[in-house]
Amino acid sequence: MNSFLAMGGYGAFIWPAYGVSLLALVAVTWQSVAAWRAAKKKLAELERDNP
């Protein structure tokens, strides 16, 4: 396990590269889905109040 984490001595560069990629892609996915849900909710409320 330790030798896997060490990545032949380059772990200090490899893991941050994967970490930042994962973080950014999860964040942008979360933001896109949250904006979609908020948009749908707002339209539903508007349609309910103004039938």
Place this chain on the structure above:
Amino acid sequence: MFRYANPAVFMGLSGALLPWVSGAAVIALAAGLWLGFHVPPDYQQGMTVTIMFVHVPAAIVAELAYGAIAFASLFSLVWRHPLADTAARAAAPLGAVFTALGLITGSLWGRPMWGAYWVWDARLTSFLLLLFLYLGYMALWNAIEDEMRAARAAAILALVGAVNLPIIKFSVDWWNTLHQGESIVSGQIAPIFLWPLLTMALGYTLLFAALWMVRIRTEIVNRRTRSLMQRAG
């Protein structure tokens, strides 16, 4: 083309496609990661070769997204279709994220291999310009209040900036760059590295496609909300 550019048709089509595209993206990314961490060390680069599996796909999608914006902008300027503007605008923040990831993962690869996080060679500089093009494009959209005028100005900027795409692509051939040359199409990359790379690239592209659809759908719903609010006064 025009048929699919109708907002109602797009909502139906994208709603049906989304679960499949996002599911395929998750599978491709999981398979790509599994393959990527089972490669042997490269004879020159050691295990830093695994950075390639997150660096190259991010860079490919960064350029693909800009190409999509340029194409949609052309569509918007020539045929004045409002969904084309929506599609172009929705792709920009995604493209900017993938461009930033290409730059960051590239510098984390450059430090151990070249001894520097950053060098001003043609590939890196033209790719940094791509990030500024995305940021400028988004800023322009936000700067002009009238939506029709903002769409026109942004579309023109996107088309002018598209000149940078072939410059990025061929920068490694036209100039002496520290960045390595093309190795996928020319077949110089070993198959054991090629498969995880292609799988990750597929995963990144599918993820971009899914998120792009979600963002276009969001804007269509927001437009409907705005027009309802105007009608209600």
